[in-house]
Amino acid sequence: MASIEGKVGEPRPKDVHTVVDGLYHQPTILNNVETWANVPSIILNGSSWFASRGTKNSKGTKILALTGRIKNTGLVEVAMGTSIREVVFDIGGGATNGNPIKAVQTGGPSGGCLPLDKFDLAVDFDVLAEAGSMVGSGGMVVMDEETCMVDVAKYFLEFLQDESCGKCLPCRLGIDRMLEIITDITEGRGRMEQLDLLEELADTVSQTALCGLGKTAPNPVLSTLRYFRPEYEAHIKEKKCPAGVCKALIAYSIDPDKCNGCGVCVRGCVHGAITGEKKQVHVIDDQLCQRCGICRSECKFDAIRVT
């Protein structure tokens, strides 16, 4: 509305709802395009047609954007009430490269991550919200054992920090400090008391922010703390990344039993970190290695280890 009125695109306090005072101070209804697209069919076919699908409080269908480590990615329309399991394993076709599926992030960057044992939950507004996530835009990112949940929280915080308008204190400073703490954790500087601080800060931001972005920005952090706390603790206590993602906490090495000295990795390494004669076991220099993963993707003998 602000942009249409020629002002800077910033949210307004919603103490007076837009249906009372909105665009040009006229009563205004704002909805997502997907919501509006449902309206003509409901008018033509009747509300009972629409309400015949779905659950008690979540009627009709929802379009989900299915992505991540599954065979079938893309857009799919399902009836509300369909279980996450059915979406991921039946429609999505299950894991794409044999790695066990670990979690699903629903609702987009402001949504939450749900673990495998929550996959029987239904795609339903109240059910997912109660579990710490949301239906949101219908995004569903499927994650496997090679995804680090702390890294996921960090990734979404970086995105939300970029998108934040910066007007209100909790969102602007809160997201920044949450990111500061999580970055410390992913780089081996985390302390256990920071986990409690992170949770308290996330809780504060979600209750005090001016708009929906700020209010939901802590969701990736809160849901990963709720369901994947052992991963956070491993980063802090053992300074290890169980999924093998956080660059500062992993090391690349070559398995001498699998390496046959073909030299592909030596040529592929842009940092000059790998040395080795032809047909001799190659060696990675830990100081020069930037953990970019090029050698790992090029090695045809699966000889590169990440620990």
Add this chain to the structure above:
Amino acid sequence: MLQYVDVSIDGAIIHAVKGTSVLDTAVEYGICIPHLCHVPYLSDIGACRLCIVEHVVNGHSEITTSCTLNVEEGMVIMTNTDRIRKLRRNLAELLVAQAPNSRAIQDIALRCGVTEVRYPFRNEDCVLCGRCVRVCAEVWQARAIGFVGRGKNRHVEYALGVRPDFCKQCGNCVQICPMTIPPCDGPMKPGEEYLCRKCESQLMEEIPGSCSWCKLGEGFGCGRYV
């Protein structure tokens, strides 16, 4: 003709002027709700979030800023619950960790109950409260400065970075800025910031909710001083 509505703030029934905000009403009646970006003669933008209160509606509480909430007949407001005090304390902690080099900000932190700062201190010169932008736009109609950039890059600037000739250097922006009063012990150098806890607000720690005649109010005219 002034119209009145009866509202309940912290259990007290107050005969409030219709069309005023909960914050203005509370401050008028001696109930202190800490605030930073609110200035009595400027528009309220709800940016600092310090003036948050619990608005009890249908049995549950909504947290909202009292500067943007207008009084309505029968409204029930709580300004000093444990929940509000904790949220306000966390916000003030973020604020003082960002910009400790101001007596007004240190005073607010003390007033909101901050006893320790759990984040590494930074030494920023601006808390983006928007007082300068609003006084220039609304009182002087000059609009010589404004917010530029989004999120972390948001800052106050002249248009295109150059002071326009319609800026008459009146100094109102400087006068109204909370960062222009240095800490009592002098400016803090980067790396040497700390929570000083010395302001007059400490005298009122026993009686939260009452006015402590804090530095910010004195310097920039909160409703009690005006």
